[in-house]
Amino acid sequence: MSTLAQESPLIALAGSPNCGKTALFNALTGGRQKVGNYAGVTVERKQGSTRTASGRELQILDLPGTYSLDARTPDEEVTRDVLLGHAAEERVPGLLVAVADATNLERNLSLVLELRDLGRPVVLALNMMDLARSRGLELDLDALARELGVPVVPTVAVKRRGIPELLEAIESRLGALPDAGAPRPAADWKKPKAEDVRLRFLEVDRVLRAAVRRPLAPTLWTDRIDRIVLHPMWGSLLLLVVLALMFQAIFSWAELPKTLIQGGVGWLGQTVSTILPEGPLQSLLVDGVIAGVGGVLVFLPQILLLFAFILVLEDSGYMARAAFLMDNLMGRVGLNGRSFIPLLSSYACAIPGIMATRTIADRRDRLITILVAPLTTCSARLPVYTLLIAAFVPDRPLLGPIGMQAGVMMALYLGGIVAALGMAVIFRRTLFRGPTPELLMELPTYKMPAWGNVTYGLWERARLFVRRAGTVILALSVVVWFLSTYPKAPAGAAGPAIDSSYAGRIGHAIEPLIRPLGFDWRIGVALIPGFAAREVMVSALATVYSIEAKGEADPGNMTQALGQALHQSWSTATAASLLVWYILALQCLSTVAVTRRETNSWRWPLFMLGYLTVLAYLGSFLTYQGFRLLGWG
Amino acid sequence: MIQEVLSLAIVAACVGWLGLRFFREHLAGPLSRALLRKGRVAWAMRLRGRQAASGCGTCSSGGGCATGPAGLPLAMGSG
Numbered sequence: 001m002s003t004l005a006q007e008s009p010l011i012a013l014a015g016s017p018n019c020g021k022t023a024l025f026n027a028l029t030g031g032r033q034k035v036g037n038y039a040g041v042t043v044e045r046k047q048g049s050t051r052t053a054s055g056r057e058l059q060i061l062d063l064p065g066t067y068s069l070d071a072r073t074p075d076e077e078v079t080r081d082v083l084l085g086h087a088a089e090e091r092v093p094g095l096l097v098a099v100a101d102a103t104n105l106e107r108n109l110s111l112v113l114e115l116r117d118l119g120r121p122v123v124l125a126l127n128m129m130d131l132a133r134s135r136g137l138e139l140d141l142d143a144l145a146r147e148l149g150v151p152v153v154p155t156v157a158v159k160r161r162g163i164p165e166l167l168e169a170i171e172s173r174l175g176a177l178p179d180a181g182a183p184r185p186a187a188d189w190k191k192p193k194a195e196d197v198r199l200r201f202l203e204v205d206r207v208l209r210a211a212v213r214r215p216l217a218p219t220l221w222t223d224r225i226d227r228i229v230l231h232p233m234w235g236s237l238l239l240l241v242v243l244a245l246m247f248q249a250i251f252s253w254a255e256l257p258k259t260l261i262q263g264g265v266g267w268l269g270q271t272v273s274t275i276l277p278e279g280p281l282q283s284l285l286v287d288g289v290i291a292g293v294g295g296v297l298v299f300l301p302q303i304l305l306l307f308a309f310i311l312v313l314e315d316s317g318y319m320a321r322a323a324f325l326m327d328n329l330m331g332r333v334g335l336n337g338r339s340f341i342p343l344l345s346s347y348a349c350a351i352p353g354i355m356a357t358r359t360i361a362d363r364r365d366r367l368i369t370i371l372v373a374p375l376t377t378c379s380a381r382l383p384v385y386t387l388l389i390a391a392f393v394p395d396r397p398l399l400g401p402i403g404m405q406a407g408v409m410m411a412l413y414l415g416g417i418v419a420a421l422g423m424a425v426i427f428r429r430t431l432f433r434g435p436t437p438e439l440l441m442e443l444p445t446y447k448m449p450a451w452g453n454v455t456y457g458l459w460e461r462a463r464l465f466v467r468r469a470g471t472v473i474l475a476l477s478v479v480v481w482f483l484s485t486y487p488k489a490p491a492g493a494a495g496p497a498i499d500s501s502y503a504g505r506i507g508h509a510i511e512p513l514i515r516p517l518g519f520d521w522r523i524g525v526a527l528i529p530g531f532a533a534r535e536v537m538v539s540a541l542a543t544v545y546s547i548e549a550k551g552e553a554d555p556g557n558m559t560q561a562l563g564q565a566l567h568q569s570w571s572t573a574t575a576a577s578l579l580v581w582y583i584l585a586l587q588c589l590s591t592v593a594v595t596r597r598e599t600n601s602w603r604w605p606l607f608m609l610g611y612l613t614v615l616a617y618l619g620s621f622l623t624y625q626g627f628r629l630l631g632w633g
Numbered sequence: 634m635i636q637e638v639l640s641l642a643i644v645a646a647c648v649g650w651l652g653l654r655f656f657r658e659h660l661a662g663p664l665s666r667a668l669l670r671k672g673r674v675a676w677a678m679r680l681r682g683r684q685a686a687s688g689c690g691t692c693s694s695g696g697g698c699a700t701g702p703a704g705l706p707l708a709m710g711s712g
Contacts, residue, residue, distance in 0.1 A: 276636075277636075279636035279637070280636045280637045280640040280641075281635075281636035281637075281639050281640045282636070283640075284640040284643060284644075472651075472654075474647075475647040475648075475650055475651050476647075476651070478643060478644055478647040479644065479647055479648060479651065481644075482641075482644040532651075589659070590658070593658065593659055
């Protein structure tokens with residue numbers, strides 16, 4: 001940290017979950033942290049800087065949401081410790097910005113009073129004022145400031161309104177402070193007793209009576225929508241329809257951009273083949289780099305479509321309803337209702353999902369969620385699913401506009417959910433016995449998605465995917481090419497040259513182990529680099545098959561050629577077995593590493609790796625043998 | 634011959650880069666903690682400087698979820 005950063009005042013943003021702290025942090029600092037229309041998006045502190053109109057630098061700290069300083073979960077403990085000045089690696093904040101959701105003042109003001117009572121300077125940012133006003137709320141801001149004893153600034157963080165005024169209030173509050181040196185930790189803070197809490201809520205009532213001129217009108221349209229969306233039958237049906245449409249869109253809407261990227265990759269392969277004379281470098285570039293990276297890159301449109309749906313559903317407030325609908329089911333399998341958001345985050349990647357379990361207070365519930373999080377379908381599996389579905393499932397209508405391919409994709413996602421819930425039941429009844437806690441969940445109001453957030457989220461996703469393709473996947477493709485090319489076959493050797501290569505030898509060595517699953521040595525070769533990044537399986541298969549078909553494959557159409565090659569050389573049973581392997585196996589080194597960090601022990605990541613590998617092996621074995629018995633072998 | 638040398642050089646660079654990345658993501662952290670326990674603070678700090686955030690290339694938070702050294706310790710048993 002620079003000297004300047006050390007000297008500038010540290011301003012901490014604190015407030016209840018989903019009151020818009022991160023949006024305010026982004027508006028203040030120009031940051032691009034993820035925001036969402038549900039509680040629990042932020043589970044760690046984030047820091048940025050900003051300048052006031054007079055040029056004074058301020059360090060801004062975004063903290064996980066909490067309803068009270070009486071912390072119950074690990075993320076709330078972070079907030080409490082930082083606010084009290086008890087966090088070992090953090091400076092004591094010089095000023096607190098209490099962020100409150102203006103549409104939910106009854107629940108938000110209690111924390112504001114707690115912050116005020118810490119004795120640090122406080123400024124109240126009354127956020128989401130546009131929504132509150134549109135719902136008829138009339139507030140006397142002067143009265144509110146007077147009753148609370150802190151300056152009040154109305155803001156609309158997502159639209160960056162009220163930010164200059166907030167900075168001005170912060171600066172004026174800082175300027176009014178006597179120069180008493182660095183802020184000191186709150187040494188005399190005590191955990192509130194029941195009576196303290198009761199008195200605080202009476203105080204909230206008193207403040208609101210003095211400041212509210214016209215109360216908030218009930219959100220009739222939100223209630224009306226919720227009557228259908230939260231209905232046990234209609235709501236569940238609607239959720240299934242939304243999911244089906246999402247998976248259908250992944251196949252049909254992505255077709256054009258996918259064809260364009262395929263064309264571009266093919267053209268590049270052909271051009272390099274024409275320019276370079278035949279030899280190892282040409283093979284490396286065409287069979288290794290272009291086949292490998294291009295084979296993964298063509299799935300970018302599908303990944304972006306999936307995330308566009310998820311971002312819009314999150315931002316609109318629908319995802320919190322989906323969590324509510326799932327709670328009954330999750331409670332039955334012994335999962336905490338709070339597990340839904342971590343599991344939902346795992347659809348992007350298990351790493352933020354496992355980190356999001358910090359919102360779960362009970363250690364056993366948290367461990368169960370961590371252990372089953374890798375079973376939800378992360379986006380790195382999508383290229384593998386799409387490749388195999390396109391190669392083995394006919395493109396025929398299934399139900400109305402939903403095709404068979406979308407149906408199978410949905411079944412794979414549901415398969416991951418069923419496996420996660422099933423394992424949660426087993427863990428709850430064996431390793432982690434105990435009652436299932438009730439879910440207390442605040443449902444946000446529906447709102448139009450902030451299109452800027454959605455666009456930025458998609459841009460970030462595309463950037464990351466392309467960067468990953470251009471770095472890890474490229475490097476691993478080059479290594480797979482080397483292993484598949486060297487040593488060269490001796491003169492006069494029968495069979496494909498790849499049989500004599502290191503990859504061929506490794507593949508043949510592990511083949512007896514994976515043969516019962518229907519996997520041949522080529523799949524074995526592709527599974528190994530898949531541990532570094534799941535989607536490398538696709539590029540590794542592309543490289544292995546491209547090298548094997550040397551001189552026969554058309555470099556202009558490599559992705560389609562891979563699908564055809566798989567269709568010709570694998571049985572339906574093998575493809576199904578591999579899909580089941582991909583649903584269940586923990587093919588991700590980074591997930592192991594983050595589990596080690598979050599559980600502070602090697603015991604749980606190794607247990608996770610062990611049980612998921614056994615589960616995947618058994619699942620694939622049963623699928624392959626079952627398909628064979630049915631005559632699809 | 635030139636093609637062979639060039640392609641092997643590219644392979645060597647990729648292997649080196651992957652090895653370095655693996656070291657920074659998975660080994661530098663535990664190794665620096667082990668060195669700290671043995672009192673070799675200077676070496677531990679050098680290693681910590683090279684430590685990378687956990688590999689979360691596909692994460693929706695854009696890799697900016699503070700998984701790196703800036704995050705506060707929240708692990709079970711330490712938080």
